[in-house]
Amino acid sequence: MTLNAERVTFTKKKKTVACPVPLAPLADTHAHLLSFWGKDVPETLVRAKAAGIDLLVTVFDPIADKRSVTDYSDWLVREILPMQDIPQIKYLAGVHPYGAPDYTDDIHAQVVAALDDPLCAGIGEIGLDYHMDYDDDIAPAPHNVQIDCMARQLELAVRRNVPVELHLRHEDMDQERTSHVDAYNVLRGVGVPQTGCVLHCFGEDRATMERFVELGCYIAYGGAATFKRNDDVREAFAATPLDRILFETDCPYMAPEPIRGLECEPAMISITANALVNDRIDRTGEDAETIAHAAWENACKLFKIVLAFAVALRYSNSCTRAWRNWQTRTVQVRMGANPMKVQVLSPAPLIERAPSNGGFFWLCAHRGDLNL
Numbered sequence: 001m002t003l004n005a006e007r008v009t010f011t012k013k014k015k016t017v018a019c020p021v022p023l024a025p026l027a028d029t030h031a032h033l034l035s036f037w038g039k040d041v042p043e044t045l046v047r048a049k050a051a052g053i054d055l056l057v058t059v060f061d062p063i064a065d066k067r068s069v070t071d072y073s074d075w076l077v078r079e080i081l082p083m084q085d086i087p088q089i090k091y092l093a094g095v096h097p098y099g100a101p102d103y104t105d106d107i108h109a110q111v112v113a114a115l116d117d118p119l120c121a122g123i124g125e126i127g128l129d130y131h132m133d134y135d136d137d138i139a140p141a142p143h144n145v146q147i148d149c150m151a152r153q154l155e156l157a158v159r160r161n162v163p164v165e166l167h168l169r170h171e172d173m174d175q176e177r178t179s180h181v182d183a184y185n186v187l188r189g190v191g192v193p194q195t196g197c198v199l200h201c202f203g204e205d206r207a208t209m210e211r212f213v214e215l216g217c218y219i220a221y222g223g224a225a226t227f228k229r230n231d232d233v234r235e236a237f238a239a240t241p242l243d244r245i246l247f248e249t250d251c252p253y254m255a256p257e258p259i260r261g262l263e264c265e266p267a268m269i270s271i272t273a274n275a276l277v278n279d280r281i282d283r284t285g286e287d288a289e290t291i292a293h294a295a296w297e298n299a300c301k302l303f304k305i306v307l308a309f310a311v312a313l314r315y316s317n318s319c320t321r322a323w324r325n326w327q328t329r330t331v332q333v334r335m336g337a338n339p340m341k342v343q344v345l346s347p348a349p350l351i352e353r354a355p356s357n358g359g360f361f362w363l364c365a366h367r368g369d370l371n372l
Helices: 041-050 067-082 097-102 105-114 144-160 178-190 205-212 231-239 266-282 288-302
Strands: 008-012 015-019 027-032 053-060 086-091 120-129 164-171 198-199 220-222 245-247 308-316 321-337 337-355 360-367
Touching: 008 105, 015 337, 027 245, 027 288, 041 266, 053 120, 053 288, 053 308, 053 321, 067 086, 067 105, 086 105, 097 144, 120 144, 120 178, 120 360, 144 164, 144 178, 144 205, 178 205, 205 220, 220 231, 220 288, 220 337, 231 266, 245 266, 245 288, 266 288, 288 337
Parallel strands: 027 053, 053 086, 086 120, 120 164, 164 198, 198 220, 220 245, 308 337
Antiparallel strands: 008 015, 308 360, 321 337
16 A cells, blocks of 8 residues: 555555545544554554544454453553544444353443543444354354343443444345344334444345434445445445435455455545445435535534534735645644543645734634533
8 A cells, every 4th residue: 555645545456546535524433443464553544544534433342352441542542642643533342242142240341431431432333243254163142142232232322322333244145134133123122322323334225224224323334335246235325314324444354346355444434435425426416525524424423523613714904815625633622621632624724924913713613412
């Protein structure tokens, strides 16, 4: 891969693919930063920012990641967050269905503790996986064990009113989509957090999407949605209401076409988003920027990202300013008694001459659910 001032590129079999210039800021709403097998995490984050990713939500599993939530948070604070020119980072904490048999009270306590960390945005990935993974020789846990594990973590999300991300998978020959049927029933029984529920890495048809959207769920689409065989998934994306769509990578897994087979990383979400937006345009005739901005705004609302749209008001005729494209900057602010970093989206000055008898007011219109 290549990083320069304008484009990030990836090469597969001597063919180089450039990340498209995004139509709106991008959010990778599901990434596994601890799972790369051949890439350096800091380098992937720098490339992500260069490719237009302004928000990245990573996933922590106290069983699969074999560390405590304190260790994970400390790693982010010490080694990742001090970096320059990377996306804003939040994380989710939860136990994947593979870990359901080992979901003890002590593990549950770690998930609870994670929610007190300002960096933790919710619970995930949790859910149901009824698929036999022959590649890694992982047999699915008994369905009732998985359902109990999912329900317990979902109850916590509902009680604390935090977002939850669901992993749902069944065997390809399972025409009933049993994992989705069972998860739907759990959501109906336990409830859906008011803040939001996401079907991560959605790979099903339009009818399945519509059932979960009726419950109030978001639907997140990743690289697998670009695979040639998955036209039914692209049909589902085209029919998903604009206020329910999200993008993700699920990196390091499932890089999108035409670089499928490479180790996936967050920057590749620009390729996925571009392909899905263009396919939706062909099916619906909608405006590309409207679709792209909807996905970004949904991610900001879901994960309570504060957007400060800065507008310069000139009150002196002696000042001139020309603007290029808007850019994001990380600034330190205080929410009540708590300091936190937020992304400020503002115009980048190309030419500026300071006024001799005046200045600029900056008005910030905030979006999100935080009380400012």
